[in-house]
Amino acid sequence: MYAQILKAQLNDAQAINQLVNSAYRGEGSKQGWTTEADLLDGTRIDEAAVAELIAKPDTTILKYVEGDQIIGCVELRKEKDKLYLGMLSVAPNTQGKGVGKKLLIAGEDHAKSLNIDTMVMTVISVRNELIDWYVRHGYQLTGETKPFVVPDTRWGIPKRQLEFVVLEKRLS
Numbered sequence: 001m002y003a004q005i006l007k008a009q010l011n012d013a014q015a016i017n018q019l020v021n022s023a024y025r026g027e028g029s030k031q032g033w034t035t036e037a038d039l040l041d042g043t044r045i046d047e048a049a050v051a052e053l054i055a056k057p058d059t060t061i062l063k064y065v066e067g068d069q070i071i072g073c074v075e076l077r078k079e080k081d082k083l084y085l086g087m088l089s090v091a092p093n094t095q096g097k098g099v100g101k102k103l104l105i106a107g108e109d110h111a112k113s114l115n116i117d118t119m120v121m122t123v124i125s126v127r128n129e130l131i132d133w134y135v136r137h138g139y140q141l142t143g144e145t146k147p148f149v150v151p152d153t154r155w156g157i158p159k160r161q162l163e164f165v166v167l168e169k170r171l172s
Contacts, residue, residue, distance in 0.1 A: 005106045008061035008073065013051040015070045016061065020044050023089040025156070032092030039124060040156035045087070049155075053077075062106050064090075064099050072099040074107050082118045082168075083111040104137055108171055117172045122146055122164035131165065139167040 008016060022028050024036045024044040036044070053059050053075060064072030071094050075087040085107050090099045111119055123131050125145065135141070148162035 003064065003066040005062050005064050005102065008054050008063045008070075010051055010054055012061075012063055012070060013047050013054060016054075016063065016073050017045060017047040017050045019070055019073060019091060020050070020087055020089045023092060023095075028092060030092075032090070032095035034090070034095065034130065035092075036124070036127075036156070039126070039160070039162060040158050042153060042156045044156060060110060061087075062103060062110070064103055066094075072103050074103040076107050076110050078114065078116070079120070081116065082120045083107070083114065083116045085119050085121045100133075101137065108169070111171060117170060119169045119171065121167050123167060124148065125163050125165045131167070134167050137169075139169045142166045142168050 021044050023032060023034050025040065025042065027037065030037055050061075054061055056077075059075060059077045062074050062076065063070045072090040073087065074085060074089070077084040077086065085104075088100060088103060090103075108119060111117070119139070121134070121139070123134065131141070142165075144166040146164040146166065148158065148164055150156055150158060
């Protein structure tokens, strides 16, 4: 099936919201390996927040489209001289087929197009499989941690105390 990676538009907000929540939260997310369902209750994001991200001038959401379905996405946000990569999501029933890797590469290509040579991200510290996946793709733990703060229960309700680790990748 023909697939392409495109910049998300406002009319994609609903589908991206459903995709992200299906990849991270709830019973359905347990079909894939990226679930956070054992760590957090509630939703990962909502449609209004996705629309806000799409509308921000310093943020790009790329979508991976197969046929007429969005099966993957990634948020890319310019932060000073770095590009923050977040919300990398792949539909649970299609994980393990290279979609995430293609989105990761597309994000790095986007950074290069902006003349940015460093990618940065945060990952929940206990997500060892996910951290290992990023390390295999050239990201390195910086040693920096950040508190896991949920300012609004719409973004999840932690089941235990969590923190983020910071990973970076130099693209040059």
